[in-house]
Amino acid sequence: xxxxxxxxVLLFAALRERAxxxxxxxxxxxxxxxxxxxxxxxxxxxxxxxxIRVAINQRFARWDSPLAGGDELAFxxxxxxx
Amino acid sequence: xxxxxxxIELDPGPFQPLGxxxxxxxxxxxxxxxxxxxxxxxxxxxxxxxxxxxxxxxxELEHYPGMTETQLQRLAxxxxxxxxxxxxxxxxxxxxxxxxxxxxxxxVAADRRGPAQRCCQELLEALKHEAPFWKRExxxxxSGHWLGGNTPx
Numbered sequence: 001x002x003x004x005x006x007x008x009v010l011l012f013a014a015l016r017e018r019a020x021x022x023x024x025x026x027x028x029x030x031x032x033x034x035x036x037x038x039x040x041x042x043x044x045x046x047x048x049x050x051x052i053r054v055a056i057n058q059r060f061a062r063w064d065s066p067l068a069g070g071d072e073l074a075f076x077x078x079x080x081x082x
Numbered sequence: 083x084x085x086x087x088x089x090i091e092l093d094p095g096p097f098q099p100l101g102x103x104x105x106x107x108x109x110x111x112x113x114x115x116x117x118x119x120x121x122x123x124x125x126x127x128x129x130x131x132x133x134x135x136x137x138x139x140x141x142e143l144e145h146y147p148g149m150t151e152t153q154l155q156r157l158a159x160x161x162x163x164x165x166x167x168x169x170x171x172x173x174x175x176x177x178x179x180x181x182x183x184x185x186x187x188x189x190v191a192a193d194r195r196g197p198a199q200r201c202c203q204e205l206l207e208a209l210k211h212e213a214p215f216w217k218r219e220x221x222x223x224x225s226g227h228w229l230g231g232n233t234p235x
Binding site: 051060074076077079081 | 146209214
């Protein structure tokens, strides 16, 4: 279509229920990182890095990792497997 | 040295650990031409109480389809990197799990007991902290509570 592909943002578990949505498409702005997207979406807490982890394209990533159009960005609340 | 045989499955319904082990042993036997000398396994079951000590109606397991499977593969491959490790099995429940039901099964076949037991423990700890699963405790009154972490080792 000639448009920059959008970012796909996913929330899970408690985070999803607190925000009231599971998935959003977002325009990929220049210089976007998980930190800027978190702020742009108005998600809480304001300082998430202590408790929330991020995954880009289904791999753990850093909060300051660069994002590109077409990326799948997921915010992951504390994990409890096994 | 051949790469270790990794078998990873997410189970949307109940599984029987002993039956699962038998099936895996048959697979290992046919793929490797026999069973290695040492085997270590761990079965985790759902506690009958919540983390706050109330009676538990059920535990809900949410996962990240795609990433959870991929991450389990990565963790299993990393834990199975010692050359003595021949095969690894991971079975993990998703969905609604009842008290007493198996939630996780990890098994490792290796040439010696040390690598078998170490790999089994390392992989279990790794998947508890590094595989995207989330637990919600459901009470009999229909209320639910997401857990913020794991029980201590």
